[in-house]
Structures are given as C-alpha cells and as structure tokens.
Amino acid sequence: MKGADQPPSNQTNPASTGADPRRTHKGLLRDKKRVDAVRDMLMEQADELSDSNPTASLRKEKPKQEGNSVVAVVAAICGNILVGIVKFIAAFVTGSQAMISEGIHSIVDSGNGILVLFGIHRSKKPSDEDHPFGYGKELYFWTLVVAVLIFAVGGLISLIQGVAHIVNLDQAHLSDPLPSLVVLGIAAVIEGCTLGVAIKQFNVARGDTSPLRFIHHCKDPSLYTVVLEDAAAETGLLFAFLGIVASHLTGNPMYDAIASIAIALLLMAVSTVLLSETKALLIGEGMTKPQIRRVVEIVESDANVVDCGRVLSMFLGPHDILLAIDANFSPDAPARQILQSIDRIEAGIRSEFPDATSVFIEAESLKQVQKQAIEFELMESDAEEEEALRD
16 A cells, blocks of 8 residues: 555644653754754865965956957947048038938947947946846846847838839939948048957957857857947948949939948848847857766766756856856765865866856766766767757
C-alpha cells in the first residue's frame, strides 16, 4: 500500500506522547542556537578567506570600461552639425528635395549622437539601492530611442517629402545645381573624416571578427551605431548627387524626388538593424556558447566540484555580466574547503572574463545538477540548430 511505503515520520505530537511542551520548546531553542553557531562559524571562515586570499578581492573590483566609442561619437556630432547647417543653406538656395532630406538626415544624426553619448555617460553610474546591478542598460535604452528617431524622423519625413515632391511634380523647378554639388562635396569630405574615426575604433574592437558577425554579437551598440549612421550618411550623399545630376541632365525633377525616397529607405534599413540588435540586448542577451562551455570547464576543474549544472548569464551592460552557476560539491569536503573552491572558481572566471562583475555560485544536489545539465545541453543544441538554419 502507498501508506506502507512511506517512511515513518520523525515528527511526534507532544500531546499524544505526553511530552512536556515546555521541554519541546527548550529543545527547539537549543537547535536554533546550534544553527546560529554553525552559521556564525561559516561567516567567520568566509571573512578569514577574504582577508587571507588575495584573489577574493577580485569580487569587489569592477573592470575598467573602455571608452573608445566616445571619440567616434563626439567626432560624428561635430561633423553632422556642421554638415547639416550647410545642407539646409544649399537646399534653401537651390530648392533641391534631396538636399532637404540630407539636411534632415544630418540633424537627426547629430541628435542621435548626443543621445548615444548621454547613454554612455548614464551607463557608467555606480549601482545604488534602487538599481543594485547598476545602470548599464541605459545605453541600450537610448540606442533604442536613436533607432526609433532614425526611422520616424529621418526615414518617414524624407519619404513623405519625396512622395509629396512627386505628387506636385508640375510645380517643381530646377535651379543652378552648382551650390548643391559643392555642398555635397564638402559634406562628403567631413562625413568621410568622421566615418574614418568611427571605422578605426570599430576595427580595434572587432579584431579579426567579420563586421556583420561583430555587430550581431557586440554588447556595446555605441561601437557600431556611429559606423552605421556615418556609412548611411555617405551613401545618402551619393544618392543625392546622382539625383541632382540626373535631374539636370534630363530636365526631369523626378530623379531628385527619387533620390529623397532612396535616402529615406536607407535610413529605415539602418534603423531596422539597430532596433533588432538593441531589442535583443534589452530583453537580455547572454554569453556565447563557447564562453559558457569555458565557464563550465573552469567550474569542473576544481577538485571539490563533482559536476556543473546550468550556467545562466546576462549582459547588464556592455561591460557587466551576471553569472549564475549551479554546482555540485563533494559531500566529503568541509565547509572551509567549499568556500575556498568558490573563491578559486570566481577568480578563474574573472581572469578570463573580466566583465563578469556579478558571479553567484549555488550548491545543488548531484541529481538536480545532472538534470539541469541535460536540459541546458538540449537548449544549446536547439539554439545551434536555429543558428544553422539562419546561416
């Protein structure tokens, strides 16, 4: 029977056994004191380990954040403001629809650069009581705002202007293209300089990784946002040049309007890429599969660890990784050795992944760890299949 298979309960009812409730209460107090004594002993051992073990201080240190992207952002802001003013002057003089779209593009890019710079500044704020994990995701939020502005203000307005110009084509007139072409040349030189600065910082960050793969896996959107914006700006200048030249060679102002629409579609494409990548970061992207496997190797290399289960990670900011690790420690290892193992594991992880600012290691039973490991491997295999299908 089901009841016969159940082990006898260790709990007894004081009333049924005739035990004195006061003695039972005293026994509970003695047990509580023993638990408190053990807890205090473990806390003292942890304090001793923190004082004696030099690697334990690594947990309190935060990796320095590289600010290479700031140089590119500042250069882009200055260049876009200057170019935007000149483009609007040329658009006012010539009446070119493509130049109006380009002027809007430059002003939007200037505002976007300021927002990205603000996001970088806010993301470096230290943690506080309301935000114990810091403000790293501020950069992701402001990059998302930038993507929306590029789409709505830059793309949609340029698209509306171009379509309106086609609808009212009979009222359009062609003026001297020379001022617009001169402005386009000046703008191309300025945009080329800012793009060169952005690409230099971008190449330093990506190393040998391909540009598209780096953008997909990069956790600092400021490194590629300026590159995409400046590259779109240079391409937009080419569209405007072709539109103005074609309109004056053929005498048909429609080509100027088509250039404006092409610029709008280009901005929408850039904003779509930024929206997709920033959305993934805001939802909570983690470390790559090879990095997770390396973390598992570090955990299981410790002599007191029997098995490593799940390794959950999430980027709280470009240089802030949250790691939660389930590990099964040897039941024969005393508490002091387990504490030393935890310190060694954390030091090993931070030596290879200095951005791992928050590492939590939880001791689990062997059965639970093995179950979690199997589930985690299945999840990884599914992710690999999806990535293979995308490729």
